Amino acid sequence: MNVGIIGSGNIGSTAAQHFTDVGHEVMVSNSREPETLADLVDDLGANAQAGTPAEAAAFGEVVMEAIPFGAYEDLPTDVLADTIVISASNYYPLRDGAVPLEGQTHTELIADYLSDATVIKAFNTMYWEVLRDEGRPDADPEERLALFIAGDDREAKEIVTDLIDDIGFTAVDTGTLAKGGRHIEPGSPIYTAPMTANEARTRLAALKTVVAANERGYYEIPRNITASELAGELDMSQELLSEHLRRGTEQFVDQYLQEP
Ligand SMILES: NC(=O)c1ccc[n+]([C@@H]2O[C@H](COP(=O)([O-])OP(=O)(O)OC[C@H]3O[C@@H](n4cnc5c(N)ncnc54)[C@H](OP(=O)(O)O)[C@@H]3O)[C@@H](O)[C@H]2O)c1
Helix, strand or coil: CEEEEECCCHHHHHHHHHHHHCCCEEEEECCCCHHHHHHHHHHHCCCEEECCHHHHHHHCCEEEECCCHHHHHHCCCCCCCCCEEEECCCCCHHHHCCCCCCCCCHHHHHHHHCCCCEEEEECCCCCHHHHHHCCCCCCCCCCCEEEEEEECCHHHHHHHHHHHHHCCCEEEECCCCCHHHHHCCCCCCCCCCCCEHHHHHHHHHHHHHHHHHHHCCCCCCCCCCCHHHHHHHCCCCHHHHHHHHHHHHHHHHHHHHCCC
16 A cells, blocks of 8 residues: 655654555655655665655555644645545644644544545554554454554544554554544543553543543532443443443543652
């Protein structure tokens, strides 16, 4: 498959290396002249070339953007029409400046901007050195490390899932850009913690349950909903509900009690 990469720093170049290693053709790009990527192209080998962001966008059947979030309006909207775009960028206001989200998730904002592309959030939750070192194509998919994804298009998710599988990780689907996207933004208890696919599914289910319980007023005083009503609404046994709530609460507690 042809993969275009826009933003070829830590995360973009690491993903590019994995893709070329398994036989995909890659075009890398940054905000400067393609010649500035000559050393990277040498390292990536025969399956790689450099271009401008617009050339990488035109080249890729799938295009990954891995640029500073605040630069998202530099993405070549027209050329990315009808393309699957993997959005790996994360929004850190202190680093990226103020971006008015108006209640949207980070990736919904990018998807709105790239209105004719199909945007899938992926590769944003794994630290680049873990991505570089921990791919295990020969391992049982449930035992590989998870790469969380979110998106609104089933077929595009399948294509991205296959790419992730090719390079030795397992995609774990968190849901839509709106709901799943929120679960994998900075600050979430499952953000950047390396975990196997099996563990990732368990922790994601716990997180979703705690979020749903909160939305339905389970944590209000007095409670707006009983445990048994909540279990009914979420279509799960009370035993499973209490297991998810316990684990979900632990995740939040862990997040706040971590050593600095
Ligand atoms: N580092 C991680 O472990 C990690 C993990 C997951 C997600 N992320 C997210 O991925 C994004 C990239 O992170 P990174 O660590 O890879 O950053 P990085 O090493 O600084 O790389 C950023 C890349 O984007 C290019 N770039 C900057 N502005 C651009 C623009 N307007 N158009 C095209 N290319 C542009 C940079 O090259 P030039 O400046 O030369 O143009 C560079 O190649 C961030 O949003 C980050 O939050 C990072």
